[in-house]
Amino acid sequence: MLSENTIKIVKSTAPILADRGVEITTYFYEKLFEAHPALLNIFNHANQKKGRQQTALANTVYAAATYIDQLEVLIPAVKQIAHKHRSLGVKEEHYPIVGEFLLKAIKDVLGDAATPEIINAWAEAYGVIAQVFIDVEKEMYNEAKAQAWEGFKAFKVVNKIKESSVITSFYLQPADGSSTPTFKPGQYVTVRLKVEGEEYLLNRQYSLSDAPGENHLRISVKKEGEEPSSLGKVSNYLHEHVNEGDEVEITAPAGDFVLNETDNTPVYLISGGVGITPMMSMLKRIADQQPDRHVTFIHAAKNGALQAFQEEVTETVNSLSNAKKVIVFQNPTPSDRENRKFDEEGYVDFNKLQTIVEEKEASFYVCGPVAFMKNTIENLEKLGVKEENIHFEFFGPSINLKAD
Ligand code: HEM
Numbered sequence: 532m533l534s535e536n537t538i539k540i541v542k543s544t545a546p547i548l549a550d551r552g553v554e555i556t557t558y559f560y561e562k563l564f565e566a567h568p569a570l571l572n573i574f575n576h577a578n579q580k581k582g583r584q585q586t587a588l589a590n591t592v593y594a595a596a597t598y599i600d601q602l603e604v605l606i607p608a609v610k611q612i613a614h615k616h617r618s619l620g621v622k623e624e625h626y627p628i629v630g631e632f633l634l635k636a637i638k639d640v641l642g643d644a645a646t647p648e649i650i651n652a653w654a655e656a657y658g659v660i661a662q663v664f665i666d667v668e669k670e671m672y673n674e675a676k677a678q679a680w681e682g683f684k685a686f687k688v689v690n691k692i693k694e695s696s697v698i699t700s701f702y703l704q705p706a707d708g709s710s711t712p713t714f715k716p717g718q719y720v721t722v723r724l725k726v727e728g729e730e731y732l733l734n735r736q737y738s739l740s741d742a743p744g745e746n747h748l749r750i751s752v753k754k755e756g757e758e759p760s761s762l763g764k765v766s767n768y769l770h771e772h773v774n775e776g777d778e779v780e781i782t783a784p785a786g787d788f789v790l791n792e793t794d795n796t797p798v799y800l801i802s803g804g805v806g807i808t809p810m811m812s813m814l815k816r817i818a819d820q821q822p823d824r825h826v827t828f829i830h831a832a833k834n835g836a837l838q839a840f841q842e843e844v845t846e847t848v849n850s851l852s853n854a855k856k857v858i859v860f861q862n863p864t865p866s867d868r869e870n871r872k873f874d875e876e877g878y879v880d881f882n883k884l885q886t887i888v889e890e891k892e893a894s895f896y897v898c899g900p901v902a903f904m905k906n907t908i909e910n911l912e913k914l915g916v917k918e919e920n921i922h923f924e925f926f927g928p929s930i931n932l933k934a935d
Contacts, residue, residue, distance in 0.1 A: 533599065533655055540652035541596050548653075549593040551640055556588050559636035567628060571731040573619050576764075592633070595660045596653075602663055609667055611787055616664065617671040618721040618785035619734055620682055626661040633657060671785075679712040679783035683723050688777050689747060694839035695832075697754050698805060699770055700740065702747040706778050713743045714784035716816040717809045717896070717924070720748065723780040726768050735765045738808040738898075738924075739784060740840075742815035748781075751839060753805035788924035790816060790896070797825035797890045801879065801907055803899025804832065809924065810898060811840055817854075818847050828856040829887060831879045831903065835860065835867040857887055879903070881910040891915050897923040 533541075548555065564571055591612065598604045634654055638645045675681060690702035704711060719738045726733055741749035754770045755763030773779060790798070790813040798817065800810040807830055817824050828848060832838035838858065848854040860873040867873055875883060884907070895916060897907050904923055911921055 533659060537652045537655050538600050540649055541599050541656045544649055544653070545593050545596040547641075547644070548596070548637065549590075552590070552593055555633075555636045555640045556592075558640055559632050562635060563629065563632040566632070568731075570625075570628075573621065573734065575734060576731070592657075592660070595663075596656055599656050599659065602659070605663070606667070609663055613664055613667040613671055614785040614787055615736070617668050617675065618719070618736065618782045620782065621668070623665050623669070626665060630654070630657045630661060675783040675785075681783075683721075683780040683782055685778045686748070686781050688773060688775050688779065691773075691775055694751055696836045698751050698839040699754070700749050700751040701769065701773065701779075702749050703779070703781065704747050711746050711748060712783060714739055714748075715786075715789035716743060716812040717789040718784040718786040718812075719809075720750065720781040720784055722750065722765070722769075723782075724765055724768060724773075726764060729764070733765050733768075738786075738812065740808040740811045742812060742819050744819065748784075751805070751808045751811070786924070788896070788898070788922060791894055792816070792820065795821060795824050797827075797893035799827045799829065799888065799893055799895045801829045801895065801897045801899075802831070803879070803903035803907075804837075805839070806897075806899030806903070806924075807839055808898075810896065811843065813896060814844070814847055814854075818851055822851055823853060824851075825853040825890070825893070826851065826855075827887065828854065829859070829879060830856070831859045831861065831899070833861045834864050835870070835872040836864070838872070841872065857883075859883065879907060881913060884910050884914060888914055888916070891917075893920065895921045897921065 564574075591608070594608075595602070595605055634650060634657065637653060638650055641649075672681065685706040686703035687706045688701050689704050690700075692700045692702075694700050717738070719736045721734050721736050723732050723734050737750040737752055739748055740751040741747070752766050752769050755766045769779075788809065798813070800813055802810045810828065810830070814826065814828055817826050826848075828844060830838070830844070835841070838860070841858075844856055844858075848856045857875055858873045859875040859877065859879050860867060861876075861878065863873055863876060877883070888911070891914065893916075895911055897904050897911075899907075908921055908923060912918065
């Protein structure tokens with residue numbers, strides 16, 4: 532239990548720390564990795580370079596501090612992060628290390644302004660926040676161990692299929708011949724690779740793009756960037772060097788951006804670009820388990836060359852009695868027009884959504900690039916869709932707590 536005084540200090544200094552947040556966490560990461568370089572086997576170096584992780588961690592610690600006396604408010608956000616932590620192998624013993632370097636960073640960046648009283652209050656608060664994460668993650672580790680496996684496990688690539696000019700699917704089966712685990716449609720796995728010439732292991736999360744219950748797990752990876760820069764190191768390596776018969780390591784499926792299957796409410800699956808991957812899993816699950824459910828599959832792509840799963844979407848939608856698809860191309864090519872590859876031209880904007888969305892009490896799932904998601908969520912809310920009916924997932928560290 533934190534004392535009244537500690538709570539008062541933490542709450543009153545949180546805005547100051549938030550102001551200097553990115554500075555503090557940037558310094559924190561520098562010092563943390565200097566002292567514990569092995570942690571670079573867990574962290575995504577591309578996100579580090581873009582400063583995304585710094586923003587995500589800073590936002591969360593300061594937001595958590597603001598709610599230090601009612602931490603239950605944070606549980607949904609903690610769970611989303613905890614899924615990521617569990618899927619990366621973040622463990623209880625890592626928390627004191629992070630705490631030590633975070634406090635050191637606060638002290639060094641704020642200088643004299645960080646009095647011993649302030650530092651002690653934050654040390655206590657960090658301990659309380661960390662315990663919330665540790666408890667939630669412990670439960671998730673137990674669940675993963677019971678239902679799948681702990682840590683990383685080798686999977687063999689049994690099929691590799693090009694889905695578009697930039698997206699390729701990898702069909703994976705356990706290399707030890709054990710059974711393929713089940714998962715919830717919308718979940719992801721962490722893929723860990725040892726890339727030649729790289730000092731540390733590289734980890735990335737990829738959504739599972741096929742329905743649960745198949746004898747494989749399928750990930751569908753977008754090749755990022757032309758050159759294998761830090762941005763596209765893993766995706767380029769997978770595209771260029773990982774082939775049928777090769778092995779990759781993955782963790783058990785994770786994530787809480789999942790299809791609600793407890794009732795038959797109509798669903799809208801709205802995706803942009805590679806955000807189509809979790810939507811494929813949800814669509815195919817509906818086809819398997821709730822074939823009468825009303826489902827509208829809305830997908831935005833630049834053109835036909837870039838759109839993945841064209842046939843699979845059409846076939847699945849046509850096999851259902853209450854399904855509809857709306858494929859929207861930004862810049863269709865003459866061949867797209869000739870072959871009627873799309874249903875609408877332009878963007879998934881307010882006017883389009885207004886004509887497509889007939890059922891505002893439905894469940895809406897949104898996945899794609901940040902701008903696409905922001906606009907879509909805003910437009911859905913403008914249409915009168917309630918916030919609690921809109922579920923979304925952004926690929927990469929969440930930018931703010933709402934996105935958590
Ligand atoms: C990701 C917060 C402790 C390692 C994240 C994210 C947040 C966060 C907000 C982004 C989640 C997302 O992508 O949706 C926190 C907080 C912590 C904490 C508030 C302490 C209370 C730790 C510890 C470790 C760790 C102890 C391990 C040393 C990571 C890694 C990622 C991550 C590796 C993914 C990074 C990436 O892919 O770039 N954390 N974290 N975190 N966290 Fe933590």
